[in-house]
Amino acid sequence: MTLNRRQFIxxxxxxxxxSALPRLHLSAANPQxxxxxxxxxxxxxxxxxxxxxxxxxxxxxxxxxDYITCPGSNWVLGGLRTMDRxxxxxxxxxxxxxxxxxxxxxxxxxxxxSVDLDNGDTVKYDRLxxxxxxxxxxxxxxxxxxxxxxxxPHAYKAGPxxxxxxxQLMDMPDGxxxxxxxxxxxxxxxxxxxxxxxxxxxxxxxxxPKSKILILDAKEKFSxxxxxxxxxxxLYPGMIDWVPGTQGGKVERIDVAKRTVxxxxxxTSHRGDVINLICPHHAGTLAQSAGLTxxxxxxxxxxxxxxxxxxxxxxxxxxxxxxxxxxxxxxxANNQAKMCAAAIIALLREEEVxxxxxxxxxxSLLAPDYGISVAAVYHLKDGKIAAVEGSGGVSPADADxxxxxxxxxxxxxxxxxxxxxxxN
Amino acid sequence: xxxxxxxxxxxxxxxxxxxxxAQETGEILRGQILASTCFSCHGTDGxxxxxxxxxxxxxxxxxxxxxxxxxxxxxxxxxxxRHAKAYSDEEIASIAAYLSRIK
Numbered sequence: 001m002t003l004n005r006r007q008f009i010x011x012x013x014x015x016x017x018x019s020a021l022p023r024l025h026l027s028a029a030n031p032q033x034x035x036x037x038x039x040x041x042x043x044x045x046x047x048x049x050x051x052x053x054x055x056x057x058x059x060x061x062x063x064x065x066d067y068i069t070c071p072g073s074n075w076v077l078g079g080l081r082t083m084d085r086x087x088x089x090x091x092x093x094x095x096x097x098x099x100x101x102x103x104x105x106x107x108x109x110x111x112x113x114s115v116d117l118d119n120g121d122t123v124k125y126d127r128l129x130x131x132x133x134x135x136x137x138x139x140x141x142x143x144x145x146x147x148x149x150x151x152x153p154h155a156y157k158a159g160p161x162x163x164x165x166x167x168q169l170m171d172m173p174d175g176x177x178x179x180x181x182x183x184x185x186x187x188x189x190x191x192x193x194x195x196x197x198x199x200x201x202x203x204x205x206x207x208x209p210k211s212k213i214l215i216l217d218a219k220e221k222f223s224x225x226x227x228x229x230x231x232x233x234x235l236y237p238g239m240i241d242w243v244p245g246t247q248g249g250k251v252e253r254i255d256v257a258k259r260t261v262x263x264x265x266x267x268t269s270h271r272g273d274v275i276n277l278i279c280p281h282h283a284g285t286l287a288q289s290a291g292l293t294x295x296x297x298x299x300x301x302x303x304x305x306x307x308x309x310x311x312x313x314x315x316x317x318x319x320x321x322x323x324x325x326x327x328x329x330x331x332x333a334n335n336q337a338k339m340c341a342a343a344i345i346a347l348l349r350e351e352e353v354x355x356x357x358x359x360x361x362x363x364s365l366l367a368p369d370y371g372i373s374v375a376a377v378y379h380l381k382d383g384k385i386a387a388v389e390g391s392g393g394v395s396p397a398d399a400d401x402x403x404x405x406x407x408x409x410x411x412x413x414x415x416x417x418x419x420x421x422x423x424n
Numbered sequence: 425x426x427x428x429x430x431x432x433x434x435x436x437x438x439x440x441x442x443x444x445x446a447q448e449t450g451e452i453l454r455g456q457i458l459a460s461t462c463f464s465c466h467g468t469d470g471x472x473x474x475x476x477x478x479x480x481x482x483x484x485x486x487x488x489x490x491x492x493x494x495x496x497x498x499x500x501x502x503x504x505x506r507h508a509k510a511y512s513d514e515e516i517a518s519i520a521a522y523l524s525r526i527k
Contacts, residue, residue, distance in 0.1 A: 048460070052452050331464055338460045342452045354452050359461040361503065375503050377461075377510030391510035395502070407502050409475045410465075416474025417467040424468075 030055045031348045034115055034125040036105050036286065038062030038090065040069075041131035041318030041333035044422040048341035050096040056348065059099040059123060061115065066090065067423065070189060071330050072415055073158035077166055078199030080368060086158060088423040095424070108290040110311040127344045130292060130299075130308075131318045131333070132284025133157075134188055137297070140280045141181075142253040151256055152275045155196075156188070168274045169200060174208035176273030179261060181251040182217040183280040186298070188319045188328040190223040191374065193278055195364035198228070201236040202367050214270060215242040216263060218250040218280075223327075224364065224374055224394050231366045251277065283320035290314075298322045303385045305343035305353050306336060315340050323358075324385025326378055331360045334422050356380055363411035371407030455522030458515055462523070469526045480526040487520035 033049055035042045038060055046060045072086035093100045103117040108128065115123045136154065138145040144152065155165040169178065178200055182193040197213050204211045221244070222228070232240045243249040253262040260271045282288070282297030292299045292308050299316040301308055303324050306315040317340050318333035326332045339356035346353045358378040365371050376392035378385045395407060459470070467473045470480030479487070493499035495508035495516070511519070 334464050335461055339457070342457060342460075345452065351451070354454070354457050357458050357461055359464065359507065361465055361507075373503050375506045377507060379510075388510035391506060391508075393506050403502060410502060413472065413475030414465050417472055417476055418464045420473035421463050421468045424473075 030057050031126040032057040032059065032124060033127045033129065033344055033348075034123055035060045035129040035131065036062075036108075036115065037131035037133065037284075037318070038064065038067055038100075039131060039133050039318060039333065040330035040418070040422045041133075041337045042129065043067070043088075043090065043092065044334045044337035045129050045131065045317060045341050046098045047092045047096045047422070048338045049344065050098065052341055052345040053348075056345065057099075058097070059101060060093065061101045061103060061105055061117065061123070062090075063102055063104050065100075065102060068158040068162070069330065069415075069419060070156070070158045070192070071418075073155070073162045074192065074196045074199045075365060076162055077155075077169065077196060078202045078365075080199070080202075080365070083163060088419050091424045092422075105286055108286075108314070110290070110314055113313060126313070126348065128314045129306075129337075129340060129344070130287055130290065130314060130316045130320070131337070132286040132320050134281040134283065134319045134328075135285045136279040136281050138279065140183075141251060141277065143256060144254050144277060144279060148254070148256045149277075149279075152254065152259070152277050154277055154279050156192075156278050156281070165274070165276055169203060172208065172211065172273045175210040176208065176212075177271070178204070178211065178213045179270055179272030179275045179277075180213060180215045181261060181275070181277045182215060182219065182222070182249075183278055184218040184245070184250075186328060187278070187281055189330075189362070190327050191228075191362055191364045193217075194222060194224070194228045195366070196276070197240055198231070198236070198364070198366040201232070201239050204239065205236055211239070213240045214272070215240065216249045216251050216261065216270065217242060218245045220244045220246060223362075224372055226397060227372045227394055228364075228366070230397065231370060231372070235367055235370065283316075287316060287320045292316055292320075296322070303383060304356060304380055305347065306340040307343075315344065324378070325376075325387050326358060326360055326385055327362075329360055329362055330422075331362060331418060332358070334418055335359055337422075356385075358385060361414065363407060363414050365408055365411050366404075367408075369401075369408050370404045371409070371411040372404070373407055373410070453518075453522065454515075455518035458511075458519045459522045462519070470523050479523055482524060484517075484520040484524035487523055488516055491516045491520065 035046050046058050049058050067088045069086045075081040103119045107116040153161045153165040155161040248263045248268045251261045260269050262269045283293050287299050294300050299321045301321045308314045317336040319328040335358040343353045361375045363373045372395045374394045377388045465476050466479045472478040491508050494504040
């Protein structure tokens with residue numbers, strides 16, 4: 001079935017009404033969907049909107065002309081990849097007839113259904129998708145801010161921060177201490193810090209074997225913990241120490257000049273030759289200024305359509321939204337983008353929103369030939385995204401070396417496919 | 425899902441299919457929704473970009489049997505057993521039917 005007669009006439013009517021408005025940026029003939037942000041969420045959503053409908057106008061607003069992925073950035077720290085190999089170039093925008101405006105959004109006006117850009121233009125939308133990712137809560141760790149991050153990298157947005165941390169690791173003398181500070185939940189990519197510790201250990205083991213890694217964690221437990229800790233013992237014995245929050249793991253303050261972090265109300269301090277401080281985060285600042293966040297700092301949504309519960313006709317996907325049981329990850333954003341695209345096309349056609357189904361698969365590389373994974377399938381249960389009972393879980397604890405090697409191979413395959421699915 | 429053709433449908437298609445390279449505009453099917461979640465690892469349309477097996481254009485019966493074997497622990501797997509356990513026979517059949525039609 002395609003559009004029915006009523007819906008089709010509806011489109012013509014909407015087009016006629018829109019064309020009467022001043023400063024209309026795009027063709028009025030078809031409904032317009034504007035996507036803000038070109039990460040895994042935004043780029044995938046634009047592509048799948050087109051795959052689901054030939055007629056809709058699709059515009060992505062993203063200031064950058066390429067995208068450096070967080071997935072794979074730990075592999076750069078381990079020396080397994082170059083930055084170029086984690087840089088994506090939006091080839092899909094041309095293939096799928098998506099207009100890319102390289103500008104920043106200054107303001108979203110959900111009453112007028114328009115977006116003001118820093119180049120002076122205004123773009124109208126019938127449906128808006130906001131995929132701003134995360135920004136850091138600079139005030140949450142005393143002494144740490146955007147300026148301090150130039151010396152003490154968070155490296156939790158890939159790019160120059162990744163390169164800075166890599167350089168500091170390479171400049172560090174053998175026998176040095178690397179401190180990795182991990183925030184409490186929720187944060188993007190729950191296994192990310194521990195894959196990072198593994199990749200840093202991989203680099204240190206072959207280049208600076210007397211060095212140590214100290215993970216100071218605000219939490220009591222972490223993703224794939226059993227698998228990580230068993231692998232650390234096997235691959236990097238004595239190199240990685242993990243301190244949970246109740247035992248002094250929660251970093252509260254940093255003295256940047258002295259490269260020292262403080263926990264337990266200043267009672268305990270640790271000096272690092274390299275410190276990677278993964279600062280707590282909230283939804284991207286654009287979501288905040290647009291009034292799409294609640295007191296939690298994240299964006300509440302209808303978990304079927306991803307439409308904001310605070311502003312109609314605005315959908316929020318990816319790390320910024322609260323999507324039930326789904327973790328914040330590139331894979332989650334990619335899946336949410338597809339469900340959101342299907343929902344938007346259905347809403348524009350005045351059809352019923354399809355029942356969503358989601359998957360998250362997260363591979364972590366602990367060494368070039370040692371991979372582990374966690375997987376989950378999600379469905380909508382009582383209006384919330386929930387894991388399907390009896391499915392999912394982590395790689396088996398007793399798997400042999402061949403199994404770990406295959407998962408390492410699949411980690412790379414995952415990267416190749418999901419980046420192609422999102423950006424090409 | 426069987427398609428219903430009518431002169432009106434054709435007109436609408438001609439009017440709204442303005443861009444090249446995209447698929448036919450039509451109802452978004454259940455199999456399509458479910459299968460789209462496979463594409464994150466197996467590549468868009470199941471055409472893998474790397475080391476994970478491609479899954480498009482395989483006869484529906486064979487795909488269905490493979491997924492059921494993963495689900496029921498009768499086929500060795502790294503991660504597909506954990507995924508397949510989430511789906512009913514009906515869902516597996518609609519995924520298999522959709523993927524088998526991709527050329």
